[in-house]
Every structure is written in structure tokens, then in C-alpha cells.
Amino acid sequence: MDRLDAMRLFIRIVERRSFTEAAHDTGVPRSTATTVIRQMEERLGVRLLQRTTRAVRPTLDGEAYYRRCLAILDDIEDAEGAFGGAEPTGMLRVDVQGTLARHFLMPALPDFFARHPRIELSMSERDHWVDPVQEGVDCVLRYGALPDSDLVARRVAMLERVTCATSGYLARYGIPASIDDLANHRLVGIRRLSTGNLAPVEFQVEGGLRRVEMKAPFSVTGPESYLLGVKLGLGLAQVPRFHIERDLASGALVPLLEDTPPPSAPVSLLYPRSRQLSPRVRVFLEWAARQFARREGTGGHEPA
Template identity: 70%
Template sequence: MDRIDAMRLFTRVADRRSFTEAAHDLGIPRSTATQVIQQLESRLGVSLLQRTTRTVRPTLDGEAYYRRCLAILDDIEDAEGAFRGAAPKGMLRVEVQGTIARHFLLPDLPDFLEAYPGIEIAMSESDRWVDVIREGVDCVLRYGSLPDSDLVARKVATLERITCAAPAYLRRYGRPQTPDDLVHHRAVGIRLVTTGALTPFEFVHAGSVKQVELSTPFSATGTETFRSAVLLELGLAQMPVFHVERDLAEGKLVRVLADYKVPSAPVSVLYPRSRQLSPRVRLFIDWVVQRFAGSRSAP
């Protein structure tokens, strides 16, 4: 068995968590599968799989090798498919922020998968900064400003943000009329996962952005927890409109300081600069751009 076939076997064992099932899938004896993995581990000089009486799972080295194998096997599949004129297929690994995925992507995702039945999407949710090369991620969708990196960043939308609060909070603390009134108020804060820094309150004034400091007794890194805290009357917040549109319509939240514009925030799709985009990644990115084309962008 050559190296490529050994990689295919290893990824199948890692996926199935079983030598027996992986061997059955590939139509080879279990003893052959075991021998090939042992030879692979010997050549690499590391243990790739942790074996117990009930299951098999990748070690830390195995996880890293698994991600690299997937990327290599996908590249081979893409190269051969291009010459055959085949429809794009294979696993597409995407990292997104949960609220972005649920609001903009998931509603139309069935249509994408129906149009390209050979593509499988593995979508993970987080706000952390992802090492796309090491973790084998094809592309990342992010809301907000981006740190410097070697990734290509393509802006797909600019979303409106507003200042808002729960009605009960405003009855208790009063409704601010200008940003100067915020000295008497408290905020629900959102912190960056990458640095832990608290995102400041900002307003556009005379063509420049002015930051306002508020007492922030509670802050969160997760967007759903952030929103829940605002609904629980813990303070004012600045949030993207799409995230609270229903809450505003139902009267659970109220917009304040409407005459003082909050800086808008971009949504970007990121992918490795050093790698040629595979057909399925290119298709997905173009589809994402279309999904945001009809979204509510900042004026």
C-alpha cells in the first residue's frame, strides 16, 4: 500500500474509530489495516492512534497528522476532478461565528447541498482565531475587525450596529439622550477571545469615531450570552441589528441614541494565501457572498 492509500486508511480509521470498520469500508483484511498503520507510525516516529479494547482514537500527533492528510487527499481529489471535468466534491471544513451561521447561512444551506451533492460541510462554531493551516480549515467567516495575518480576507458585507437596552433597564436608569449621559449608565460588555480586551462603546462624531467609557459589571465572549445579558436588563449594549432584529420587533429591546451612529462592522471570509483555492472552496465562498448580498448592510 503506497503512502496515499495509507493516508486514506488512517483517516478512515480515525473517522470510524475502528480498525475493523475501516478495513471493511476499504475492502481489505483487518490484519492488513493494522500492519499498514503500524508501518506508518514507524516511518513517522510517532504514535498516531490510541488503542483500547473498545475504541481507537487519534493521539495529539494523530489529530495533527489527520488534518494534514485530509488537506492532501482533498487536493488530490480536486486535481483529478478538474481533469475529469467532475463536479466538485469532498469535505469542506468551515469555521464560523454561530450567530452569523444561523442567521445568514443555515436557512439556504439545504439548497447549496442539493446543488452540489458531492460536497460535505463540516462547520464548527467559535470566536477564537483559527490556525487554518495547522487545523486543516478551508475558510473562516468572521464578524468585526480582523487582526493582522497571512490570510486572504475578502469582505462580504458591512453590517449596521445600534445601541440598545431592555425597556425595564431604561425605566430604572432613564433613557440617555446623548453619549454624555452614559456616565450615569452601565454596559454589558463583549470581550475579544483573541486578546480578552473589552470592546468599547463607540459613536461616529464629526467624521471621527469617539469612544465612551461605561461601568461594565458584566461582560462575555460569547454572542448569545452577551445578548441574553442585555435581555436580562444588565445594561446597555452595542450590537449588530441582525442579532437583535426580532427582539426589537417584539419590544424586548429598545433602540436608544438613534441620532448617534455606531460604527458599522464588516463580515469577512478568510482563507490561506499560500494555497490555490479548490473548486468546492471557491464555490462556497461565492455562495457566501451571494447570501450576504441581500443582507441589511450599513448605510
């Protein structure tokens, strides 16, 4: 293995905190990964990694070498990409919320691969917060408020939300004429995986934002189960409009309190601050941002 590939392997080990995971990511046997790092440490004359039964962590020298390796490989990739219109190439790992991917990204993937045929895209789906460095992904697409982190966040959309319920539910509990009427209603709750708390029920009113406490006898952590609970008439909910456009058009779901809608929610692309953007990550970010912007231009409700 040449020195550049050895650097790539070392970077992946540091980020994955695992020889096994890094070997899998880079397509080499674990025994080879162990040998390469041992030879690297012997050549440099320092210990780069601390190995425990639970994880692998860089030493102080290893952390310094990790950052130098990042800079060197980023410079090489940028230099090669600056000549001859070089096409971005290699594996791109992204983690998305599945609902967003299916509505905004996947329908346009043929266009992406036509533009960038040398990129391989590995897309994982999770609805909870992930650390892209620890999980070994290049960027993350997330809906809603973001926790504090060292990641760079690029907002690509603000999604309009709708308060809604089924006609069957409304026949049983009545149609709320105002926010005050919600005291007699039930909520399908969605819980944040990070805290276990229910997402707040909020409305835009003159002068600001109003938050309402509601009974939520049924709550979930996933958006698909959340929407199914609403469709089953278990309560009312506040849902991104793009996710229920067909249900609203067919009358399966009824919009409520439209004069005081919920605040819109952001969609963000996130990537590590610790490194420059590689050409393949850069073209993916630009392409993904265009997909959200295009929806506004074709009658959707998501401004870029």
C-alpha cells in the same frame, strides 16, 4: 494505500500535529497512519516528521515535502475539475461563529446541497479565533476585526450595529440624549477571548470616531449570553442589527443615539494562503458570499 492517499494523510498529520487526529480525519486506523509514514520515509530516504510526547512536527525535509504534496494534489484536483463539468466532491470542514451560521448560512443549506450533492459539510461552531491549519478546517467565517495572520481574508459583509437597551433599564437609568449622558449608564460588556479585554464602545461622530469608557459590572465572552444580558436589563449594548431585528420591531429592545451609531463590523471568510483553493472550498466561498449579499437585496442591512 496508494501514493496520493499517502500524501493526503501526510498533509493532514503535518497540519494537525497529531497521528491520532489525522487518522480520525482521514478515516484510517492510527496504526495504519504510522505504517504509511514509516514506509514513506523509507522510500524517500529522509526523516519527514519529528515525534515528541506533545506533538508531531515536520523536519526541514518534511516541510519541503509537505509543500510539494500540496502543490501536486491541488494540481490534480484542478485538472480533474476542469473536464466535463466535474462536480466538486469530498469532505468540506468549515468553522463558523454560530450566530452568523444560524442567520445567514443554515437557512440556505438545502440549496447548497441541491447544487453540490457530492460535498459533505462538517460545520463546527466556535466564537473565538482559530487557526484553520492547526484545527484541520478548510475555511473559517468570522465577525469583527481580525488578528494579524497569514490567512487570506475575503470580506463578505459589513454588519450595521445598534446601541440598544430594554425599556425597563431605560426607566431606571434614563434615556441618554447624547454620548455624554453615558457616564451615568451601565454596559453589558463582551470580552475578547484572545486578550480578555472588553470590546470598545464606539460611536460615529462628525469628524471621526469617538470611544467612550463605561462601567461594565457584567461581561461575557459569548454573543448569545451577551444578548441575553441586554434583554435582562443589565445594561445597554452595541449589537449587530440582524441579531435583534425582531426585538426592535416588538419593542423588547429600544434603539439609542441613532444619530451617532456604532461603526459597522466586517464579516470575513478566511482560508490558508499556503494552498490553492480546492473546487469544493471555492464553491462554498462563492455560495456563502451570496447569502450575505442576498440579505441586502431582501431588506436586510448587510452589504456584501
